[in-house]
Amino acid sequence: MPTLTKLYTMQEAAQHSTPQDCWIVIDGKVGSWAVSGLSLRYSRQLEALNLANSSLLGACHLFDVAKCNSYSKRQFVPWEYSLVYDVGSYLEEHPGGDDVILATTGKDATDEFEDAGHSESAKELLETFFIGELDLSATVIPELEISSKKQAGCTQKFKDLTKQNWAIPVAVIGVSVVIGFLYLRKK
Numbered sequence: 001m002p003t004l005t006k007l008y009t010m011q012e013a014a015q016h017s018t019p020q021d022c023w024i025v026i027d028g029k030v031g032s033w034a035v036s037g038l039s040l041r042y043s044r045q046l047e048a049l050n051l052a053n054s055s056l057l058g059a060c061h062l063f064d065v066a067k068c069n070s071y072s073k074r075q076f077v078p079w080e081y082s083l084v085y086d087v088g089s090y091l092e093e094h095p096g097g098d099d100v101i102l103a104t105t106g107k108d109a110t111d112e113f114e115d116a117g118h119s120e121s122a123k124e125l126l127e128t129f130f131i132g133e134l135d136l137s138a139t140v141i142p143e144l145e146i147s148s149k150k151q152a153g154c155t156q157k158f159k160d161l162t163k164q165n166w167a168i169p170v171a172v173i174g175v176s177v178v179i180g181f182l183y184l185r186k187k
């Protein structure tokens with residue numbers, strides 16, 4: 001599938017973390033909040049690129065088309081989108097100060113941006129600094145990593161338990177053998 005916007009890795013984005021050259025990454029969250037917020041924001045980007053009519057195609061480009069086409073426009077799996085913004089030229093003007101923005105470089109800044117309670121006009125302003133998308137194929141989604149670690153943890157616990165309690169099944173087998181032996185002798 002063609003990519004409609006430029007892709008950056010988080011490592012690349014993290015290299016732009018000075019007051020002269022500052023990039024931030026927003027919307028990299030897994031969750032229902034991302035579903036509506038993100039597709040709306042993403043389609044605005046496509047409009048800006050004069051690609052409004054191909055928004056379905058555009059929003060699918062990280063997935064296989066067949067899967068995406070079966071969803072309605074709002075039900076994409078859009079948590080895969082993380083957008084990169086070059087806000088270097090805005091730092092000095094930022095009403096909240098440049099330090100708060102600089103502190104969010106090199107990671108997903110969605111929470112910080114949302115928690116600041118930005119107005120709609122601030123969100124629209126943000127869109128003017130859009131430069132591309134994060135290449136999520138190179139990024140580990142923390143939530144998924146945690147759940148896979150949890151699963152691995154459960155298997156390990158089961159193994160440990162089996163190791164510690166090996167005496168129980170051995171005792172059961174032993175007792176059954178003795179009972180069987182006595183029974184046969186009685187016969």
Ligand code: HEM
Nearest residue numbers: 087090095096100101104109112113116118119122125126
């Ligand atoms: C992600 C990092 C960011 C953080 C932590 C942050 C934090 C804040 C805070 C704390 C304020 C309130 C300042 C005050 O009134 O005392 C504020 C206001 C504001 N910020 Fe940010 N900001 C961030 C990024 C941005 C970006 C990227 C833009 C736009 C390109 C932006 C636009 C604005 C605007 C316009 C206001 C004025 C209030 C409003 O219209 O919402 N901010 N920000």
